Amino acid sequence: MKKQMTCIACPLGCQLTVEYEGTEVLSVTGNTCKRGDAYARTEIVNPTRSLTSTVRVKGGVHPVVPVKTAGPIPKDKMFEAMRYLNTVAVKAPVSLGQVIVEDLLGTGVNVVATNTD
């Protein structure tokens, strides 16, 4: 099987062609760097995305503080992760890089603050 995709690893947006059978990737072409190759392979086997959102802050300058997953999580867990993050509230002060959620939904990925508040 052949699949065309646009790489999202960087703003360049290379057009990739992936040849695969089931979940076995035979070849990746069209990429201009190693990250493109890696993106195409995970996209076929287990698509992942990094998630950014906000969580509530109690007693902070702003009502919410921005957060991100410290690494990519399975794409099909995005909405579940959002529902969970919308129940989370942290107490001010929050520092940049502070772990807000450990091991998000059993993915092994932490959620960290991306700003101070």
Add this chain to the structure above:
Amino acid sequence: MENVQLAVIGGGPAGMAAALRAVECGVKDVVILERAETLGGILEQCIHTGFGLHYFGEELSGPEYAARFIELVEKTDITVKTDTMVTDISPDRVVTAVNKKDGLIKLKAGAVVLAMGCRERPRGALEIAGTRPAGIMTAGTAQRYVNIDGKMPGKNVVILGSGDIGLIMARRMTLEGARVKVVCELMPYSGGLNRNIVQCLNDFNIPLRLSTTVVETHGKERLEGVTIAQVDEKLRPIDSTREYIPCDTLMLSVGLIPENELTKSVGVPLDRVTNGAVVDEMRQTEMPGVFACGNVLHVHDLVDYVTLEAQLAGEGAAKFILNGEAAACYVASQPGNGVRYIVPQRVNVLHEGDVKLYFRVGRVFKNARVVLEIDGETVSSKKKVKVAPGEMEDVVIPADRLARMTENSVVTVRVEE
């Protein structure tokens, strides 16, 4: 009136990088004047990642990118005045500003760096027919509501314009539980990055309709729906394609306008295409001692390029402050076939070192060559799989070629298909 060596107007990525570079170059007395409560500019509300790949070699969110510079600024003696609105800059570089603490401030600056950024094109500029209910806002305003204020502006959303902010907000609203029904784009191509079309629209099955616009808004108190229609090749709506889409929110992502009111008050001439100042390779405007960088100069696609540009402005301002006005012999950089504008618009042939020319094309070109020509000689000819108006391109005039240029030299950048 107080004297300062350098006044930087705006504390976003451009202002911070310019101020920091000026300090590195030996300027002791630098003040940053910032309108908002904190440094960071628009990055503070851009909580998605994708910043810093070029400059830091890693992917950061907006606040993280800003924080790296805020930390550096805090380590220096740079005076930062937040909550401070600059109201006027005179031709002899007297900066007038107001804030709650100092009241009226007047600063006589040895040099000024303009780094005010840009604002979004508002609804009023679009001439959409219909009522004027609540629920119509720019994508950036919506982004602030969601990411800073923690409030959702609506549940059923139509987005007009496929620039990056519109695409990012399509994903953000969807993740927060809203339904984004469609993104309409007037042009036959998207103004946003390909990766954003993939990860913000395709990932969530949000349709992108090209050559389509919003022709009417409906609703009395709150928006109830919009009418969209396809446009012909002259961008005129085709009546037979009108379609009603119920929604309570219309977000506009239809372009950014450099915020140049202060630039005009100084008397700096503007470029009609970029809507920013005309500058040289150090980002000095046509008024010596006044520099401009970042989105106030021309709208950038990546903040990394803003940082690099601002560092040039900071260095240029430092040289002006410490050594006085440099000898100059200017040659215009001329946009050739397919090129909409070039920044810098003029190059000092006495400059030492390479000069990078940034430019944007007027339409999408595939399998094209980007050609830099000086005095009829091809200096470089780079093959490009694709160049698009949404992405900034660049070519370099090498130092040795620049050294051979004269006041009569002709510099052209063009696209060949």
